[in-house]
Amino acid sequence: QAQLVESGGGLVKPGGSLRLSCAASGFSFSDSFMSWIRQAPGRGLELVSYISDSTNIIHYADSVKGRFTISRDNAKNSLYLQMNSLRAEDTAVYYCTNLASSSIDYWGQGTLVTVSS
């Protein structure tokens, strides 16, 4: 059974940094595109970033371009999101997901990032 477990969320001041991690198991992580999707409090879903299995394809939403960096370690079945220069509008639950056949099969439980002074 596929499982995605996010960690690394928390409270950070504006301008600060945070690194999210996602541990994957139960499916072929190294063959999968992976993504981060966020949901601001009481709001809808927004694709933040995704990365291909071999890391040669990376995409960022305009709202985070230049501030966030997605990466992965296939040997560790892990996905990461380095978030710098955080803003109040980055406050959200961040979900780790796979991307397969142009859809999403698996979602993690999410990790809450709160940007506030």
Next chain:
Amino acid sequence: DVVMTQSPLSLPVTLGQPASISCTSSQSLVHTDGNTYLNWFQQRPGQSPRRLIYRVSNRDSGVPDRFSGSGSGTDFTLKISRVEAEDVGVYYCMQATHWPSLTFGGGTKVEIK
């Protein structure tokens, strides 16, 4: 980016009655490979989203058959034939035809009257 517009925003439904959610895209979702990559997700209160429907009308394993998806081109519909209490939550459509930006609808909240 392709804009996905859902309606209604909120949908109060009586238990046992049908419900219908509309999703409209700003561009056709027919891919050059002939497939239409339109998905539906359900998010129950306090839970992560889960997929119900992929490629317009294909129901995921374990999804009750009271859920059905239909549509083509730019107009799509998710129907619940008889709403049950466990169906309360927010429903999102998502297009994955037009990369790199995969986009979601704004969500439709289904609640019991």
